[in-house]
Structure formats: C-alpha cells, structure tokens
Amino acid sequence: MTLLKVDNLKVHFPIRGGFFRRVVDHVKAVDGVSFELQQGETYGLVGESGSGKSTTGKAVVKLNDVTSGQILFEGRDLAGLSRKEIKPFRKDIQMIFQDPYSSLNPKKRVLDIIAEPLRNFERLSPAEEKKIVQDFLDKVGLSPESIHKYPHEFSGGQRQRIGIARSLTLKPKLIIADEPVSALDVSVQAQVLNFLQDLQQEFNLTYLFVGHDLGVIRHMCDRMGVMYRGRLVEEGKSDEIYENPQHIYTKRLIAAIPDLEPEVRGEKVKLRRKLTAEYESSYSTFFDENGRAYDLKPISSTHRVALL
Amino acid sequence: MNKAILKIENLTTSFRIGSNYHAAVDDVSFTVNENEIVAVVGESGCGKSALALSIMQLHNKQRTKSEGTINYNGQNLLTLNDTQMNKVRGKELGMIFQEPLTALNPLMTIGKQIEENLDYHTSLSKDGKKKRTIELLTQVGIPYPERTYKQFPHELSGGMRQRAMISIAIACNPALVIADEPTTALDVTIQAQILDLLKDIQSRTKMGIILITHDLSVVAEVADRIIVMYAGQVVETGSVKEIFNNPLHPYTRSLLNSIPSATHEKNRLHVIEGIVPSIAKMDRVGCRFQDRIPWIPKMAHEQRPQLHEVAEGHFVRCTCYQDFYFQAEGDESTHDITQSR
Numbered sequence: 001m002t003l004l005k006v007d008n009l010k011v012h013f014p015i016r017g018g019f020f021r022r023v024v025d026h027v028k029a030v031d032g033v034s035f036e037l038q039q040g041e042t043y044g045l046v047g048e049s050g051s052g053k054s055t056t057g058k059a060v061v062k063l064n065d066v067t068s069g070q071i072l073f074e075g076r077d078l079a080g081l082s083r084k085e086i087k088p089f090r091k092d093i094q095m096i097f098q099d100p101y102s103s104l105n106p107k108k109r110v111l112d113i114i115a116e117p118l119r120n121f122e123r124l125s126p127a128e129e130k131k132i133v134q135d136f137l138d139k140v141g142l143s144p145e146s147i148h149k150y151p152h153e154f155s156g157g158q159r160q161r162i163g164i165a166r167s168l169t170l171k172p173k174l175i176i177a178d179e180p181v182s183a184l185d186v187s188v189q190a191q192v193l194n195f196l197q198d199l200q201q202e203f204n205l206t207y208l209f210v211g212h213d214l215g216v217i218r219h220m221c222d223r224m225g226v227m228y229r230g231r232l233v234e235e236g237k238s239d240e241i242y243e244n245p246q247h248i249y250t251k252r253l254i255a256a257i258p259d260l261e262p263e264v265r266g267e268k269v270k271l272r273r274k275l276t277a278e279y280e281s282s283y284s285t286f287f288d289e290n291g292r293a294y295d296l297k298p299i300s301s302t303h304r305v306a307l308l
Numbered sequence: 309m310n311k312a313i314l315k316i317e318n319l320t321t322s323f324r325i326g327s328n329y330h331a332a333v334d335d336v337s338f339t340v341n342e343n344e345i346v347a348v349v350g351e352s353g354c355g356k357s358a359l360a361l362s363i364m365q366l367h368n369k370q371r372t373k374s375e376g377t378i379n380y381n382g383q384n385l386l387t388l389n390d391t392q393m394n395k396v397r398g399k400e401l402g403m404i405f406q407e408p409l410t411a412l413n414p415l416m417t418i419g420k421q422i423e424e425n426l427d428y429h430t431s432l433s434k435d436g437k438k439k440r441t442i443e444l445l446t447q448v449g450i451p452y453p454e455r456t457y458k459q460f461p462h463e464l465s466g467g468m469r470q471r472a473m474i475s476i477a478i479a480c481n482p483a484l485v486i487a488d489e490p491t492t493a494l495d496v497t498i499q500a501q502i503l504d505l506l507k508d509i510q511s512r513t514k515m516g517i518i519l520i521t522h523d524l525s526v527v528a529e530v531a532d533r534i535i536v537m538y539a540g541q542v543v544e545t546g547s548v549k550e551i552f553n554n555p556l557h558p559y560t561r562s563l564l565n566s567i568p569s570a571t572h573e574k575n576r577l578h579v580i581e582g583i584v585p586s587i588a589k590m591d592r593v594g595c596r597f598q599d600r601i602p603w604i605p606k607m608a609h610e611q612r613p614q615l616h617e618v619a620e621g622h623f624v625r626c627t628c629y630q631d632f633y634f635q636a637e638g639d640e641s642t643h644d645i646t647q648s649r
Contacts, residue, residue: 048495049466155583156352185351185522190566190577197576212495215525219568219577256500258525260569262548265529269507272500 002072003206004037004060004174009069009079011052011059029055031230031292032069037174042200042207044221044238046214046253052230057176057210061093062086073174091121094167098179100159104151110137111147114166121170136165139202140195157188161195168199176208181216193220214257218242223302226250231293233286236303246305247293248279248286284308310341313483313516314363319376321355321362323587329373330587332358334540337376340484340516345506347519347531347548349563353584355540356520360486363518364403365393380484399429402477406489408469412461418445418472419457425479444475449505467498471505478509484516491526503530524563528552533621536560539585539596542615546622556624558604558632559597565634578634595626603635604628 010033012026030052037043045053058064060071062078071078078089094117097103104113114133118124124132134144140161142154151159160180167175177196181189193216199205211217217224218238225235226249234247245251252275259268285308287293296304319336322329333355340346348356361367362374365385378385385396397403405411413421422441426432432440438457445453448471461469470490477485487506491499507530510517519531527534527548534551536544536559544557555561565578582600590596595609613626 048497186524186563187351187566187580190568191579193568194577194579213568214496215568253497256496258500258503258523258529260525260528260552260564260567262528262552268529269504272504 001039002036003039005072007034007070009033009059010067011055011064012067028230033232035225037206039206040204042209042221044209044217044224045227046211046217046224047227051227053210053227054178057178057208060176061095091170092173094172094175096163096167096177096180099183100156100163103163104159106151110149110162114169117170136168140165156184157191160192174206178210228293232296233293233306240303251275310343312339312341314340315379317377321358321372321374324371325588332540332587333362336542338535340518342516343514345517345519345531346533347527348535348537349521349524349527350537351584354537356537357488360488360520364397398425399480400482402482402485404473404477404487404490407493408473414461417458417460422476422479425476429480444479448475466494470502486518488520524567539590543625550622556629558601558629595628604631
C-alpha cells in the first residue's frame with residue numbers, strides 16, 4: 001500500500017534584491033522530485049549538503065512551503081493545505097531531527113519534552129500523560145526517573161532517544177528521520193540504528209531516512225533515491241544502486257566511501273581519478289546545458305536513472 | 309627505516325576537577341616517523357583530542373598537568389616555555405582543526421589568516437608573503453587562489469574552508485601535522501578529496517601526520533599505523549594491515565563490528581554496551597574495558613594491564629583478548645538499550 005507519494009515536488013526559495021527587495025531569482029532547492037513510500041518500508045534520500053534532501057524531508061511535514069507539486073499522504077494532498085488544515089496530519093507524520101543537542105529545549109524537563117505532542121492533540125490528565133511518557137521512556141531504554149531531568153544531563157545517544165520517544169507518542173504512521181545519527185559516535189550510532197529497526201517492527205512504521213552516510217543508508221533502507229542539486233538522479237532498490245550504479249554522480253558518491261580494507265586503497269584512488277575524468281568528459285549525457293539533471297528514466301522495473 | 313620525527317614517551321595529561329587531577333591521557337608512548345600517517349582512533353571521551361592538544365600544548369596551563377616526554381628534534385616540548393613553544397607551534401608542528409568555520413577567524417580574509425602564520429615565522433616581504441600564500445592556496449587545490457585570497461571564510465564552502473585550514477597548517481613546511489578529525493564535518497565526496505589531498509601533500513613534503521578520528525574507514529583509507537585509544541590508554545597499536553586483518557583487543561573488534569558498511573550484507577550492528585567511563589570516576593587498576601564486556605569472566609583480565617607484543621609492532625593491552633568472543637544474536641547484552649542507564 002502506498003503511504004506517501006511525492007509527485008513533482010518543487011521548493012523554490014526567493015532571492016530578494018534591488019529596489020524594494022523585489023524577488024530577483026529563485027534558489028531551486030528541490031526541483032521536481034517524485035518518489036513513493038510503501039507502508040512499512042524504509043526509503044533513503046542521500047546526497048551531499050545542499051542537494052535538497054533535508055528540504056524535501058521538511059516539505060513533507062510542511063516545515064517548508066511547497067512551491068508546486070503534490071504530496072499525497074494516504075491519498076490526500078498535503079501540499080495545498082493551510083497551517084490549520086494540516087494540523088490533523090501532524091499526528092501521523094513525525095520528525096526526528098539531526099542534532100540531539102539543539103532539537104531539545106534545554107529549559108524543559110524530559111516529561112514536558114516528550115509530552116508536548118500529546119498536549120497538542122489529546123486531553124489527558126497529568127497522571128495519564130505521565131504514564132504514557134514513562135511507557136515510551138521504557139521503550140527507548142531510559143530509566144523512569146529521567147522524567148524529571150533536563151536534556152543536558154544526558155549523553156548524545158540518550159538525547160537522540162528522547163527525540164525518538166517524542167516522535168513516537170502520537171503513534172505516527174510515517175517518521176521522517178533527518179540524519180538521526182550523524183552527530184553520534186559509531187558505537188552509539190549502532191545502538192540508535194538497531195533501535196530504530198526494532199521500533200519499525202513493533203509499531204509498523206514507515207521511515208523516510210535522510211542522510212549523507214551511504215553505509216548507514218544501505219544498512220537501513222530497502223529503497224533509496226540519490227539527490228544532486230535538487231533533483232533525483234537515481235532511484236531504486238538499495239542493493240541495485242550500490243552494486244550497479246548508473247549515474248555518474250552515484251558512481252562518484254559510492255567511490256568516495258572509504259573502504260574498511262586497507263589493501264584496496266590504491267585502486268580506490270585510481271577509480272576516483274577515473275570517475276572525475278569521466279564526469280568531466282561525459283557531463284552532457286547526464287546534465288543539460290543548465291547543469292540540471294535529466295528526468296528519471298526506468299532501466300529496470302525497480303531502477304530509474306536520470307539519463308538523456 | 310624512516311627517521312623518527314616525534315617521540316612521545318609515557319605522556320600523561322591530567323585535568324584538574326575540583327581539587328584533584330585526573331589523567332585523560334594515561335601513559336601514552338608512540339613515535340611518528342617521516343612520511344608516515346599515524347591514526348589515533350577511539351570514541352568521544354577516549355582522550356584523542358586531549359592527546360593532540362598536549363602535543364601542541366594548547367591546554368589551559370592552570371588546570372592541566374602534563375608529565376612524560378614529547379621529544380621533537382632533540383628537545384622535550386614539555387619543558388619549553390611559551391615563547392619557545394610559540395616558535396615550534398605553527399612552524400614545526402601544524403594543526404588542522406575539526407570545524408573550519410569555528411577555527412577560522414570570521415573577520416579576517418583567508419589570505420590574511422595564512423599570512424599571519426608567515427608573519428610570525430618567516431622574514432618574507434609583503435609581496436613574498438602574498439606570493440607564498442597564493443602558491444599554498446593553489447597547492448591545496450583551490451580553483452581561484454587570487455580571488456579566495458581576498459574572501460572571508462563565510463564565502464567559502466565547507467570543503468574549501470577545510471582546504472584553507474590545511475594551507476595554514478602547511479604554510480611553514482612543518483615536519484609534522486596534527487589533523488584533529490579533519491573530515492568529520494564534511495560530505496563523503498569532499499572527505500575523499502581532502503584525504504587524497506593530505507596524502508598528496510605528504511608525498512611531496514615527507515611530513516609526518518597524526519590523524520585523529522573516530523571513523524575507522526577513514527583510517528583504513530589513509531593511515532600507515534593505528535593507535536586505538538580507550539579511556540586515555542593505548543589499547544592496541546600496529547600497522548593498518550595488521551589491525552584490520554587481525555584485530556585483537558575487544559574494543560577494536562567491537563568498533564569494527566559496529567560500523568554499518570556499504571559493501572556488506574545487512575545484519576544487526578554490534579552495540580558496545582555502556583559508555584566510556586568518566587575520567588574522574590573510572591577504576592584505574594583493572595582492565596578499563598571490562599565493564600563493557602561483562603560476559604567475559606573477570607579472571608581473563610589482568611591486574612594493571614600491560615601492552616603485550618603479539619606480532620612484530622602489534623601490541624595489545626590486557627590478556628582479555630585471548631578469551632574474548634562476541635555474544636550471540638538475541639542475547640540480553642547485544643540488546644543493551646535497556647541497560648545503559
């Protein structure tokens with residue numbers, strides 16, 4: 001079942017300048033992106049900084065205004081809704097943010113942080129609320145007494161788990177995870193990733209996983225899309241993309257991943273040089289004269305690439 | 309064998325907390341040779357950066373105490389006073405910091421920041437300095453050096469800023485560069501470029517590099533030797549090939565197992581139970597890693613663990629590696645989320 005369908009999504013930010021701060025141009029942060037998420041799957045969006053992956057994620061929860069295109073969530077278009085109309089959907093779509101240090105209010109107790117979504121949508125007595133918060137704290141492996149602590153009393157991994165507990169309280173259907181482990185150490189990262197997988201099974205969640213670490217994306221995602229300059233350049237099953245990348249940008253991205261085997265190092269450097277040369281020589285087969293990637297074309301039933 | 313540039317012996321750096329000093333770097337010894345990249349790895353709080361700052365002596369003197377010797381060029385850096393150290397710092401030892409945006413001065417142009425270093429350590433004329441700066445910017449692969457010379461840090465992208473940082477570090481042709489997480493804040497594609505650049509500069513200048521990182525895949529990519537640090541101590545050291553093919557210490561093995569890899573099949577990631585002990589509270593007598601591998605019997609650990617040489621140049625601390633095994637999937641402690649506080 002299709003849970004989320006993003007169709008030709010565009011997010012353009014105006015550049016103002018000149019007399020009366022008129023709009024002189026647009027930054028095309030997201031420029032015609034389409035993908036679908038099935039119920040229960042994990043879809044990854046990868047790309048480097050500035051490729052528009054986070055903007056896409058935020059547009060789905062309408063934290064950014066959508067310029068054009070459709071965001072169909074369970075068949076209803078969210079793109080055109082006003083702030084008020086979107087409110088009921090906020091219950092079903094929640095977000096986990098990148099930086100656990102800045103996404104938790106330092107002046108609030110854990111109880112207030114985790115209960116905030118509940119307070120917005122449900123009328124519960126303090127006792128009921130506390131019980132729900134404690135249940136979720138238990139689920140994410142934090143002790144019951146942490147309810148009265150403040151964010152600074154926790155380590156990075158624990159804070160990220162508070163952020164996750166907050167996103168779960170309303171039993172959402174879709175979670176947008178915007179680089180949830182980028183700020184964490186490898187060992188803590190492993191913990192949070194395992195834990196996200198467990199929760200997915202327990203609550204039948206669907207994840208839109210935004211990230212730049214291809215190792216993490218491959219580990220977590222069934223399908224993924226590679227973004228470059230606001231466009232999707234390749235989309236398909238994670239295995240297909242890693243084993244058989246077609247677009248030059250995807251190839252470069254994969255070649256840039258450091259390998260855990262020191263023996264192959266020399267070859268990797270050569271491969272990267274070769275791809276850089278190929279990128280320059282075959283630029284026109286992948287990008288049009290404005291440097292914009294072409295539209296995606298299917299090369300197999302599950303794999304689509306932006307080629308001429 | 310290459311010439312040793314830096315020789316650190318029994319370095320202990322302690323911080324004052326309350327009225328007591330606690331060692332964050334505990335009895336660390338190693339050497340860096342010419343044309344060699346030595347990687348220091350570990351989680352946050354293992355003392356990697358404290359080690360780097362001790363070598364550069366950038367710690368606050370009122371609250372830290374360093375013992376042991378850091379031998380550079382026949383002199384012990386720890387005995388130098390500030391004036392003498394200022395002559396070494398920047399000229400002989402360069403440093404690349406993690407976050408180029410916070411490490412660079414936002415109010416000075418890139419050119420001026422590089423020249424600052426030349427001002428201090430060389431007697432070049434104004435034109436000479438500018439020429440050298442542009443040469444450096446070209447060397448680190450900045451496409452329009454003349455333009456970048458006049459730009460401010462905020463006008464550059466993350467990768468370009470890191471390149472500018474590198475050019476400051478190598479401005480006076482140092483014998484040794486300490487790179488503290490030089491690529492952590494960067495994208496993979498840029499990371500690959502910066503690592504290739506460092507290797508490239510090294511092959512020309514034969515400098516030694518101490519690369520501090522938490523990312524083992526970066527280590528596999530560039531380093532010659534690895535030093536794995538845990539709770540202030542060196543727990544395993546050896547050549548990159550040796551460590552990646554035959555990791556022995558439980559900590560090294562756990563770290564390697566917790567990395568989600570792009571080339572391997574999906575299975576559950578290994579989670580290292582617990583957290584790095586705080587320097588003020590840890591037990592300094594037994595094996596410092598024992599609390600994080602509780603399924604290994606206490607008997608397997610040594611009292612006052614020492615480094616044992618298991619192969620040529622490959623040292624492992626404590627005897628617990630002989631009995632170490634990973635717990636099977638589904639056991640209580642692989643799913644440690646419920647236990648770690």
